[in-house]
Amino acid sequence: MKAYMQRMGRSLMLPVAVLPAASLLVGIANWIVGMGVSNAGTTFLMNAGLAILNHLALLFAVGLALGMSKDKDGSAALAGLVAYLVPQTVLASESVQGLLGLEKLSDVNPAFSTMDNNVFIGIIAGLTAAAMYNRFSQVKLPMALSFFSGKRLVPIMSALAMLVISAILLFIWPSVYDVLVAFGKGISRLGFVGAGLYGFFNRLLIPTGLHHALNSVFWFGVAGINDIGNFLAGQQALDSGQAIVGQTGMYQAGFFPVMMFGLPAGALAIYQCARPEKKKQTASLMLAAAFASFFTGVTEPLEFSFMFVAWPLYVLHAVFTGISLAVSAFFHWTAGFAFSAGFVDYFLSLKNPVANQPLMLLVQGAVFAVIYYFGFRFAIQKFNLMTPGREETAGEETPDIATGDDKFAVLATQIYQALGGKENVRVIDNCTTRLRLQVQDTDKVDQEKIKQTGVPGVKVIDKTNIQVVVGTQVQFVADEMSRLQQGGTNTGESVAKPMIVEEKEEKTTLPEEQLAVYAPSKGELIPISEVADPVFSEKMMGDGFAVLPEANEVFAPISGTILNVFPTKHAIGIQTDNGLEVLLHMGINTVDLKGEPFTLYVEEGQRIARGQLIAVVDLEMLEKAGKKSDMIVVFTNGAAVKELAIRSNALVQANEVVGQIKG
Structure with missing residues (x-):
């Protein structure tokens, strides 16, 4: 409890820091008005200060949510705002009048008039939002609801939690208020x-x-x-x-x-x-x-x-x-x-x-x-x-270090330690399937230790850049590594025994009948071994194929549900009804372009049909940027695939059958 209160106090320093300036503006305005001068200038100063002081509770909600979250993520602050707005609206006098079926607004207990800019509500909202972030920010929902997974779930859970708290306060708050008023009259x-x-x-x-x-x-x-x-x-x-x-x-x-x-x-x-x-x-x-x-x-x-x-x-x-x-x-x-x-x-x-x-x-x-x-x-x-x-x-x-119950946290800890920890790691970034890391010296990286974690591959780019192939869930590993970097963990030498990520047997199964696979775009069909990126050509992510496109349109190579859409729009994950996971990667190293050449027509959780238009790529922009335009299709859970037969090099039309896959 002591540590919790100390964290809470530190978190309040962010909103508290703006209060002295606001107070001085109001004080100066009052001083001038007190001398008999009231004009636009005093009104401006007064309102400038009150803009902060009259929203103190809101500042506390946002500041506490941010400060008490495990990794100080901005989505926690947004959740704090959402959490605060719920009781502000639900417990406003006009709302209470309707909820309790009162005839006149004057019949509403005056206790609810204290809800406006109530610091207590702000504190409760901030702490609730932080708790929801720490609990739900990495939760993965079922496929049909996957769009709302992770950090997108936090504001929703915060709003629901504050709705429950508001319902409780609806009946408790007036009684407490009335007791205090009676106490005041007595003394x-x-x-x-x-x-x-x-x-x-x-x-x-x-x-x-x-x-x-x-x-x-x-x-x-x-x-x-x-x-x-x-x-x-x-x-x-x-x-x-x-x-x-x-x-x-x-x-x-x-x-x-x-x-x-x-x-x-x-x-x-x-x-x-x-x-x-x-x-x-x-x-x-x-x-x-x-x-x-x-x-x-x-x-x-x-x-x-x-x-x-x-x-x-x-x-x-x-x-x-x-x-x-x-x-x-x-x-x-x-x-x-x-x-x-x-x-x-x-x-x-x-x-x-x-x-x-x-x-x-x-x-x-x-x-x-x-x-x-x-x-x-x-x-x-x-x-x-x-x-x-x-x-x-x-x-x-210092954020909580990964526990053995979270495979992503454990994997991130192993990789981070093998990289040399804070002493060697400089920048942590990721694309669709791999960690893109800048280190002080790649010679200090223990590549064998990284490979022992079970990742598909490690690729040293130069003296200061290295990539670790993780898979389509790389974002979760990158987030955990960023937490470790912020927390100041040094090297792996402090860990007595290595943590091994349990490799569970792949349970995904496909029906015995063959499934047709279709070309995502018009162009030249090539085997994945000819893709100019060793992560794909060496099949670190799995088997597949690629098309060198001649047209901008990109179509779904198979029917299923959009599993994930990478923020830079260059890659889309698809899962079929039978559990086959397919990665469509548009171009090579196109993550650097920050999504500019790509226009997407799908979103996470959306059902799509084979041949449906899912993206348009500006091939001319890729060429000017010096990026290859290969439309790469990879079956990332290939252990469940018994056989994959892809046609030899040929010119294909979009939505043309290019191969068969068998479970």
């Missing part, structure tokens, strides 16, 4: 003690978003207190008897010493407790967050930096906040805010007739700066709290 009768309890729970509930329930009691009109409204009304509220000097503002004043002095002092303590090698990085974060807290009263950048990685420190912060509100309420020192308890609103409060001895809040702030500094410093050092800059570095951010 509002306790004077300065009630103010202290409010301050404590206000901070403590921020991670859940339920602090709004208490705010509605003390700051607004739910219980008739309306502390913010009556304070801002100034002399008018005094004349009407709605405001009382020394009392109105008691639920706001205590936040000024905390946000202007206490938290910045706590940030200094966090910086000084950071490791020497991380102090520079910690200083930049703490300085920006502390200034945002002091100047604008926006504390999220600072609070969320330690809220999860050092939650006992956050509880201590909540205690200090409660004490601050109790002290200011006890002495009847009051001030108020329209935005938050930063310097801008404090300065504006000085002119408000409802404020009472507001300068004493500066004295209180100086005292609380000392309390926060020494309190934070003691807690961090005494309990070894992992505040920013103190995170454990050993194995940090």
Whole structure:
């Protein structure tokens, strides 16, 4: 759990990093408006800052989904966005009205109004999306649903999971909210003690978003207190008897010493407790967050930096906040805010007739700066709290190494180690069937060890480039190798015993009768041994044939289902109803062209018939790029094929029978 919370805290640093700048924009706009100037410039600054602050929950959902995913893939971030949008829509007041069959929108429990930009929902959505990514990003669905396999499945599962969570919250959230409102009304009768309890729970509930329930009691009109409204009304509220000097503002004043002095002092303590090698990085974060807290009263950048990685420190912060509100309420020192308890609103409060001895809040702030500094410093050092800059570095951010249950992860680990690990591997890429690798020195590669894994072949290109033939599932192996590369695994010397990928007996069987195979295009039919690529000519991928095309159209050589379409469009995998796997590879080394010469008319999971147009290839573009245009057909699970008979070299028409295959 400790490691999980630390990862969560680190993941929040990505969205938190943008908050100080947004806070400053809002603070500057409020400052200018407070001086009586309101124009397009102030509106622009205000909206620019609020564009970030009003979508804090969304930023948390995306940031957590990305940071908590096992390989920091962008599809996890997309899943976080999807996961967040589900409860935002399902639990919106208008939606709840329809779901519960209420006649009027006003009948909807006010609890659901807190769902908008709710940080708790953002956190739950982000963690859910990350969990779905880690669980389903490599799941392979049955053939009919294969289009939705892997990373495409993650947003779907995230949406379903959040739909279930939304259904639960639909009934639980109002009850929790109502309990907190009732609790707030109860403690509002306790004077300065009630103010202290409010301050404590206000901070403590921020991670859940339920602090709004208490705010509605003390700051607004739910219980008739309306502390913010009556304070801002100034002399008018005094004349009407709605405001009382020394009392109105008691639920706001205590936040000024905390946000202007206490938290910045706590940030200094966090910086000084950071490791020497991380102090520079910690200083930049703490300085920006502390200034945002002091100047604008926006504390999220600072609070969320330690809220999860050092939650006992956050509880201590909540205690200090409660004490601050109790002290200011006890002495009847009051001030108020329209935005938050930063310097801008404090300065504006000085002119408000409802404020009472507001300068004493500066004295209180100086005292609380000392309390926060020494309190934070003691807690961090005494309990070894992992505040920013103190995170454990050993194995940090290292993804889980492959387990024996995942054959692709095991195979990737073996190949990666044989290549020389991080010390030798430079670039990991792949085409349809092979890993295309750049290494520091191919002489350091243990080719025999790679061949022992059972891969079809290894091809050294030059001193720094090598290719490993894996097969049509090469993408999964490449993904695992990329994870190893990011994790910093060195060489295979650290592995005590080699991991062997279990070679299961090929169970694919074909009917005894012969199946006809058709030419994918018009041109010269040649045996696969004449293809100018040893991976194919040496039958590393299996037996087959090729056509040197004279026309741009490419047709299906056999009926079946599209198994996969490579992102660069140069290769298509087909599986027949009987389990025969066929790879149609258009051109040689055409993966380098990034799909430009190819127009495809099929997609993964689609049923196709023999002779159906599946692609158009710009042969002229291939020629200009110096690429051979061979249309190569390979039967990749050839162990299940008893006999393959292909005609001798001849000119053929598209969709003409060129051979027979027998199981």
